[in-house]
Amino acid sequence: MAERSKTADTGSDLGIDDVITGNLSKYSAVPPGYYGQPKRGHLLFDACFESGNLGRVDHITEFEYDLFIRPDTCNPRFRVWFNFTVENVKESQRVIFNIVNFSKTKSLYRDGMAPMVKSTSRPKWQRLPPKNVYYYRCPDHRKNYVMSFVFCFDREEDVYQFAYCYPYTYTRLQHYLDNLQKRDMDYFCRECLGYSVQQRKLDLLTVTNPVNLRPGVEQKVVFITARVHPGETPSSFVCQGIIDFLVSPHPIAKVLRDHLVFKVAPMLNPDGVYLGNYRCSLMGFDLNRHWVDPSPWAHPTLHGAKQLIVEMYNNPKISLEFYIDIHAHSTMMNGFMYGNIFEEEERFQRQAIFPKLLCQNAEDFSFSSTSFNRDAVKAGTGRSFLGGLLDDTSYCYTLEVSFYSYIVGGTTSTVPYTEEAYMKLGRNVARTFLDYYRLNTISERPLAPICSTWKDKASSYRYGCSRGPGNNQAVSKPEKKTHASPKENINSP
Numbered sequence: 020m021a022e023r024s025k026t027a028d029t030g031s032d033l034g035i036d037d038v039i040t041g042n043l044s045k046y047s048a049v050p051p052g053y054y055g056q057p058k059r060g061h062l063l064f065d066a067c068f069e070s071g072n073l074g075r076v077d078h079i080t081e082f083e084y085d086l087f088i089r090p091d092t093c094n095p096r097f098r099v100w101f102n103f104t105v106e107n108v109k110e111s112q113r114v115i116f117n118i119v120n121f122s123k124t125k126s127l128y129r130d131g132m133a134p135m136v137k138s139t140s141r142p143k144w145q146r147l148p149p150k151n152v153y154y155y156r157c158p159d160h161r162k163n164y165v166m167s168f169v170f171c172f173d174r175e176e177d178v179y180q181f182a183y184c185y186p187y188t189y190t191r192l193q194h195y196l197d198n199l200q201k202r203d204m205d206y207f208c209r210e211c212l213g214y215s216v217q218q219r220k221l222d223l224l225t226v227t228n229p230v231n232l233r234p235g236v237e238q239k240v241v242f243i244t245a246r247v248h249p250g251e252t253p254s255s256f257v258c259q260g261i262i263d264f265l266v267s268p269h270p271i272a273k274v275l276r277d278h279l280v281f282k283v284a285p286m287l288n289p290d291g292v293y294l295g296n297y298r299c300s301l302m303g304f305d306l307n308r309h310w311v312d313p314s315p316w317a318h319p320t321l322h323g324a325k326q327l328i329v330e331m332y333n334n335p336k337i338s339l340e341f342y343i344d345i346h347a348h349s350t351m352m353n354g355f356m357y358g359n360i361f362e363e364e365e366r367f368q369r370q371a372i373f374p375k376l377l378c379q380n381a382e383d384f385s386f387s388s389t390s391f392n393r394d395a396v397k398a399g400t401g402r403s404f405l406g407g408l409l410d411d412t413s414y415c416y417t418l419e420v421s422f423y424s425y426i427v428g429g430t431t432s433t434v435p436y437t438e439e440a441y442m443k444l445g446r447n448v449a450r451t452f453l454d455y456y457r458l459n460t461i462s463e464r465p466l467a468p469i470c471s472t473w474k475d476k477a478s479s480y481r482y483g484c485s486r487g488p489g490n491n492q493a494v495s496k497p498e499k500k501t502h503a504s505p506k507e508n509i510n511s512p
Contacts, residue, residue, distance in 0.1 A: 093303025100250035213323030249291030260445020
């Protein structure tokens with residue numbers, strides 16, 4: 020590796036991120052002292068696009084470049100996600116890219132993870148070969164951890180794109196949901212629960228048999244959220260897998276729709292996703308530490324989601340059975356869950372049932388990595404806060420999935436995740452509710468006639484869902500002893 024100049028190493032008391040004010044826009048990395056039009060092979064970097072992130076490039080030699088992640092907006096602590104393009108390359112041009120300012124010390128890059136790449140002529144994302152990736156502590160960069168990767172450009176006219184993991188943008192979600200709406204399924208409803216600071220939608224999906232909208236019926240709700248941390252893109256693929264299965268014609272999906280109502284908020288932090296942040300919102304907040312007292316102006320999407328959950332909890336006809344918040348993990352393999360610790364041993368044991376069943380259904384889910392804790396640092400998370408708010412037969416989990424890979428049980432074989440593998444985990448999460456409620460043996464029964472359409476009822480019964488006929492679930496939920504008002508509960512764990 021070439022020796023850095025003082026400019027490249029900042030050469031002052033200022034931190035390396037103090038000079039990063041935004042994403043690069045069509046920046047030509049030419050040699051120091053070079054003037055004139057960039058030549059072929061003078062790489063052109065760009066991150067001014069949705070979910071893009073690259074704050075600075077230093078030309079070290081014609082074969083080597085130092086790249087700086089732009090910190091999350093209004094929060095310099097978090098520098099993990101990157102997503103940028105490179106063009107104006109020469110055929111067979113070999114380069115070393117050093118991403119030099121990661122905020123994490125531990126990383127799956129130590130364990131074989133590699134950046135993603137695609138190009139104009141090869142639009143499918145693929146991982147670079149692990150042998151071309153190095154993760155190490157670098158004395159040239161204040162002993163920060165650096166991830167270096169070697170790449171050879173082979174087609175001059177292509178634009179190449181590199182990313183930390185498979186991107187999943189706000190626009191992609193909107194197109195996906197638009198297409199679901201066009202299918203005009205009577206058991207699928209899409210609403211806008213609110214707007215972000217920059218006026219992006221907080222979508223709320225309801226999936227259930229429309230007969231469950233009848234007023235006065237008892238209701239069992241499963242509430243699922245994702246992308247509170249915007250850089251954790253695998254969570255969106257898992258969430259899409261859940262949705263795809265629930266709206267499918269599969270017989271298991273039909274049984275689930277007959278007996279449960281699924282509420283899904285697939286993107287809790289749309290501004291952070293759009294901006295290319297890793298962990299924070301537009302205003303620099305880690306939203307998953309603000310569930311206790313979310314502000315309607317600073318954390319509007321979180322405020323809207325919490326308000327809905329509290330309203331459902333306070334409705335005596337609604338049994339809020341599950342809350343599952345989907346995340347991605349940067350240092351561990353497999354899918355796994357975090358749960359809460361309770362004083363009552365029976366409740367603690369019952370909480371382990373769902374992850375145990377999921378482990379049987381999904382080869383990439385690890386029950387041995389699943390853990391239950393009461394960490395004070397996690398007090399503001401959805402899982403921890405709602406676990407303390409809801410009654411003793413509601414189960415709140417964080418579902419984690421690795422950014423990189425899973426290990427097949429009984430082997431040491433590491434299988435890198437693909438977009439499809441993430442979605443498969445989502446499908447398996449959905450199927451596990453069949454086992455949990457022991458719906459496997461339920462025969463289909465004719466439903467009561469529907470007197471009006473979903474759209475007629477949606478606004479009146481947004482929070483409602485019915486258990487459906489013939490429910491024979493394993494874990495029945497007793498009547499609520501008390502129903503605290505949202506005002507009483509909104510700020511207390």
